[in-house]
Amino acid sequence: MAAKSSKIKTLFACSECGAQTPKWAGRCTGCGDWNTLVEELSGGAADATVIPLAPTRRSGPARIGEVRTDTARPISTGIDELDVVLGGGLVAGSVTLLGGEPGIGKSTLLLQLLAARDDTTLYVSAEESATQVRLRAERLDAIRPDLWLHAETSLPHVINAIDETQPQLVVIDSIQTMVDPELSSAPGSVGQVRGCAHRLVNEAKERNIAIVLVGHVTKDGNLAGPRVLEHVVDTVLQFEGDRHHALRLLRAVKHRFGPTNELGLFEMVGAGLVAVPDPSTMFLADRRTGIAGSAVVPTMEGRRPIVVELQALTSPGLENVPKRRSAQGIDGGRLSMLMAVLGQRGRIKVGDQDVYASAAGGAKLTEPGLDLGICLAVASAMNDIPLPADMAVFGEVGLGGEIRQVSHAPRRVTEASRLGFRRIILPAKSPDADDEVAGQVRLIRVSTLTEALRAATLTP
Ligand code: TYD
Ligand code: MG
Numbered sequence: 001m002a003a004k005s006s007k008i009k010t011l012f013a014c015s016e017c018g019a020q021t022p023k024w025a026g027r028c029t030g031c032g033d034w035n036t037l038v039e040e041l042s043g044g045a046a047d048a049t050v051i052p053l054a055p056t057r058r059s060g061p062a063r064i065g066e067v068r069t070d071t072a073r074p075i076s077t078g079i080d081e082l083d084v085v086l087g088g089g090l091v092a093g094s095v096t097l098l099g100g101e102p103g104i105g106k107s108t109l110l111l112q113l114l115a116a117r118d119d120t121t122l123y124v125s126a127e128e129s130a131t132q133v134r135l136r137a138e139r140l141d142a143i144r145p146d147l148w149l150h151a152e153t154s155l156p157h158v159i160n161a162i163d164e165t166q167p168q169l170v171v172i173d174s175i176q177t178m179v180d181p182e183l184s185s186a187p188g189s190v191g192q193v194r195g196c197a198h199r200l201v202n203e204a205k206e207r208n209i210a211i212v213l214v215g216h217v218t219k220d221g222n223l224a225g226p227r228v229l230e231h232v233v234d235t236v237l238q239f240e241g242d243r244h245h246a247l248r249l250l251r252a253v254k255h256r257f258g259p260t261n262e263l264g265l266f267e268m269v270g271a272g273l274v275a276v277p278d279p280s281t282m283f284l285a286d287r288r289t290g291i292a293g294s295a296v297v298p299t300m301e302g303r304r305p306i307v308v309e310l311q312a313l314t315s316p317g318l319e320n321v322p323k324r325r326s327a328q329g330i331d332g333g334r335l336s337m338l339m340a341v342l343g344q345r346g347r348i349k350v351g352d353q354d355v356y357a358s359a360a361g362g363a364k365l366t367e368p369g370l371d372l373g374i375c376l377a378v379a380s381a382m383n384d385i386p387l388p389a390d391m392a393v394f395g396e397v398g399l400g401g402e403i404r405q406v407s408h409a410p411r412r413v414t415e416a417s418r419l420g421f422r423r424i425i426l427p428a429k430s431p432d433a434d435d436e437v438a439g440q441v442r443l444i445r446v447s448t449l450t451e452a453l454r455a456a457t458l459t460p
Pocket of ligand 2: 106107108127173
């Protein structure tokens with residue numbers, strides 16, 4: 001015993017990024033976050049970092065053209081929006097991390113996923129009792145003979161359950177509540193989470209089954225589970241949206257088997273999550289026309305155009321106090337940059353104003369095509385002049401005040417036209433609209449911010 005304990009030493013690990021240091025500090029040297037270092041025991045089996053990733057099969061080098069690819073084909077999940085995000089479905093032998101805030105609908109989505117399959121699946125509930133899960137499954141109409149349920153937090157028991165039921169897909173809800181007694185670090189600690197995840201990745205590869213891990217978001221709200229997990233898994237999905245609204249957005253932030261820019265849209269209703277057939281209409285549902293500080297933008301989420309409303313409000317800031325740039329659903333740094341351009345190139349005096357800007361509907365958007373919409377919404381708020389009700393805008397704004405082209409202009413125009421917008425301000429060099437919409441919309445091509453402000457009649 002004494003010999004063993006002498007090998008165990010105290011370490012501090014960051015609960016955000018997993019970086020380890022021998023000494024406690026207020027700030028993590030790995031990711032720069034404050035107050036994230038927690039004590040961990042390390043040494044012997046406790047050190048999860050020493051667990052090697054087992055290769056799938058022992059084999060030598062092969063010519064790249066002769067490597068088998070049929071094992072990495074996605075299998076449809078039976079939920080269309082999920083398939084869109086995953087580029088076809090889940091891949092056998094892969095591990096997916098689903099992150100999101102509590103109450104956003106992770107357990108609901110995964111129960112629906114398990115119910116939609118027609119092979120054997122196992123749901124490991126480490127947070128809710130079997131009764132709770134069954135009651136929910138009844139509401140979701142997810143009761144079927146091949147869906148196994150195990151309420152368990154101990155990893156060895158979970159692996160026994162996998163042995164016993166031989167599932168093709170396993171959901172672990174959640175990875176943060178899993179415990180491996182062989183690891184000496186405390187339940188819920190970074191060491192445990194990482195150690196359990198490593199073992200589950202090995203199980204997935206060895207058995208060639210798909211495993212989905214639920215991970216809670218960290219306190220900064222934009223990462224799914226501790227960052228350490230992102231490196232271990234094949235795919236990271238993020239489930240976002242406003243808990244108080246029904247709309248839910250699912251995206252892949254990392255995906256080893258396909259693109260990461262597709263967006264899945266769900267609505268939470270009484271019977272669980274259902275696909276949103278017409279997101280643009282949903283995003284514009286609460287829009288009131290004739291109000292200053294609003295601009296409508298056809299934005300692109302992956303290959304899907306979505307028309308959203310951007311809102312802005314300005315109010316005189318306090319003297320000698322840095323002015324506020326508050327962004328919701330859009331990037332804060334981008335907003336600050338655009339306000340500088342609007343002041344310097346567009347001659348709209350936002351320098352002494354607090355500026356609030358948001359994307360309506362709880363969506364988080366990061367696409368450059370939003371730039372012009374943000375600028376015009378703020379200019380509209382500043383001058384108290386509403387944009388015409390049938391006008392939509394898109395385009396990237398450069399530091400010189402130039403309006404730059406963005407991807408998929410014709411698709412954006414088509415979607416805006418479908419929703420009844422008849423005038424569209426867009427970058428000068430954008431390709432023409434598709435023939436069928438060309439006669440219905442007026443395209444107002446602009447090459448500078450000043451031209452755009454004039455076209456939207458926002459110059460006082
Ligand atoms: P849940 O899946 O438990 O979220 P998470 O696992 O991410 O914490 O979803 C919980 C919320 O969803 C809860 O507030 C109730 C709501 N809900 C519905 O509106 N309809 C349903 O059919 C279900 C199952 C849940
Ligand atoms: Mg849950």
